[in-house]
Amino acid sequence: MNMQKTSIRPKKKLGFGLMRLPQTADGKIDIPAVCQMVDAFLEKGFTYFDTAYVYHEGTSETAVKEALVNRHPRESFTLATKLPAWNLKCREDVQRIFDEQLARTGAGYFDYYLLHAVQKSNIPVFDQYDCWSWAQEMKKQGLIRHFGFSFHDSAEMLDELLDKHPEVEFVQLQINYMDWEDEKVQSRKCYEVAVKHGIPVVVMEPVKGGTLASLPEKPEAILKKCRPQASLASWGIRFCASLDNVMAVLSGMSDQSQMEDNLQTMNDFEPLSDVEKEAVQETVKVIRSVPTISCTACRYCVEGCPQQIKIPDIFKCLNQVRLYGKSEKASANYKNAVGDGGAASVCVHCGQCEGVCPQHLPVTEYLEEAASVFEV
Ligand code: SF4
Ligand code: SF4
Structure with a gap:
């Protein structure tokens, strides 16, 4: 050097x-x-x-x-x-x-x-x-x-x-x-x-x-x-x-x-x-062993959502909590992600997202989990 x-x-x-x-x-x-x-x-x-x-x-x-x-x-x-x-x-x-x-x-x-x-x-x-x-x-x-x-x-x-x-x-x-x-x-x-x-x-x-x-x-x-x-x-x-x-x-x-x-x-x-x-x-091994939501953020589900829920952004926040526990940072990220509307709890269970998700994720179930973590 x-x-x-x-x-x-x-x-x-x-x-x-x-x-x-x-x-x-x-x-x-x-x-x-x-x-x-x-x-x-x-x-x-x-x-x-x-x-x-x-x-x-x-x-x-x-x-x-x-x-x-x-x-x-x-x-x-x-x-x-x-x-x-x-x-x-x-x-x-x-x-x-x-x-x-x-x-x-x-x-x-x-x-x-x-x-x-x-x-x-x-x-x-x-x-x-x-x-x-x-x-x-x-x-x-x-x-x-x-x-x-x-x-x-x-x-x-x-x-x-x-x-x-x-x-x-x-x-x-x-x-x-x-x-x-x-x-x-x-x-x-x-x-x-x-x-x-x-x-x-x-x-x-x-x-x-x-x-x-x-x-x-x-x-x-x-x-x-x-x-x-x-x-x-x-x-x-x-x-x-x-x-x-x-x-x-x-x-x-x-x-x-x-x-x-x-x-x-x-x-x-x-x-x-x-x-x-x-x-x-x-x-690192223990943190990585926690199962996270395998959303690839392809966003195929977002456009057709009647409630304009930013599903992959919410999943990212939920993964953060699953890995590192609930923190002020994760809550702030969630607030940023949902903006003025589109919170996880406004989902009307129409099923559009699950129909298009190439990963076959149970989107509505995860959204309920997100609502219970971030909106209480
Ligand atoms: S089930 Fe919920 S998240 Fe999925 S498209 Fe319908 S309103 Fe949006
Ligand atoms: S379609 Fe599935 S994998 Fe793609 S962003 Fe939506 S939830 Fe994630």
């Missing part, structure tokens, strides 16, 4: 993800609470902060200014932010957004700058507006220290991209113990591609959006038996931080107690022992 690429690693591996910040009753970011979290984080010697143009509709970047930049010496922390493809309508937008980010954060420069959520569908946008060479120009001007991208696609595509762009210094990948061997997310395969290219990895979603922080009884018991005092979230963080080529594990912390738990886990970081690795494998 060359020196330039290793020197970008922060001293401690925990990163403060600023995408789920505490909010006040009126939905605004709770700045005093964020200040408290920022201070606790820095006090323990952690330095890596991660925001994006779109987090909290742009107010995450302004919160950075208020809670971090205005209150701490610039050299005491490093800041990462990201360029969203979905806001780019012309070449000028790239510089306009970047200048806006500098103004919002008041940071003067970004230690880490990423193209946001790179995947097959948006690579043509980043290419069309020449974002790759533009970032090199910003580096020359000292406005970006390190350039990389966050990624949501196959390992094969990551390999191609890193071949094509040797200027990339780091990548941000979705890694957690449940997605490690997942065929869609391909955590392990993507991680191995990064290792092959000598590119350090920033991990996102180590606790899978919070789902691994609360598990059903059986898998929870496996981890608790192994390390009784440790939180479930700490297993997710330690699994990722135990990987050599990981330079930071981002945790999107929402309150002081999550901050304290993570600081405790990562302050005297201990990589997973062999026994603990086995416990994680066992946990």
Whole structure:
């Protein structure tokens, strides 16, 4: 691994993800609470902060200014932010957004700058507006220290991209113990591609959006038996931080107690022992053994439903509960999925969906289960 690429690693591996910040009753970011979290984080010697143009509709970047930049010496922390493809309508937008980010954060420069959520569908946008060479120009001007991208696609595509762009210094990948061997997310395969290219990895979603922080009884018991005092979230963080080529594990912390738990886990970081690795494998096996609804999300059933029920979206939420137990996250996903109408309970049992379902699923039965889980 060359020196330039290793020197970008922060001293401690925990990163403060600023995408789920505490909010006040009126939905605004709770700045005093964020200040408290920022201070606790820095006090323990952690330095890596991660925001994006779109987090909290742009107010995450302004919160950075208020809670971090205005209150701490610039050299005491490093800041990462990201360029969203979905806001780019012309070449000028790239510089306009970047200048806006500098103004919002008041940071003067970004230690880490990423193209946001790179995947097959948006690579043509980043290419069309020449974002790759533009970032090199910003580096020359000292406005970006390190350039990389966050990624949501196959390992094969990551390999191609890193071949094509040797200027990339780091990548941000979705890694957690449940997605490690997942065929869609391909955590392990993507991680191995990064290792092959000598590119350090920033991990996102180590606790899978919070789902691994609360598990059903059986898998929870496996981890608790192994390390009784440790939180479930700490297993997710330690699994990722135990990987050599990981330079930071981002945790999107929402309150002081999550901050304290993570600081405790990562302050005297201990990589997973062999026994603990086995416990994680066992946990994955138990979680995966739960029968889930084998809906392929083909959506053949949706169009003809007289009640406009988004059947596959509801099944996805129900599977989340079957696997990980009922959580606030699963309930929020259900609320999002059904929108203003089309709740599971409005099904009139006309049978249209079951007639067209290529998987022959007992749709109405599952909808009743969903209603009993989410609508009580
Ligand atoms: S049985 Fe229920 S879910 Fe299926 S099409 Fe009829 S109303 Fe929609
Ligand atoms: S038709 Fe069956 S498999 Fe396809 S989305 Fe509907 S429930 Fe799922």
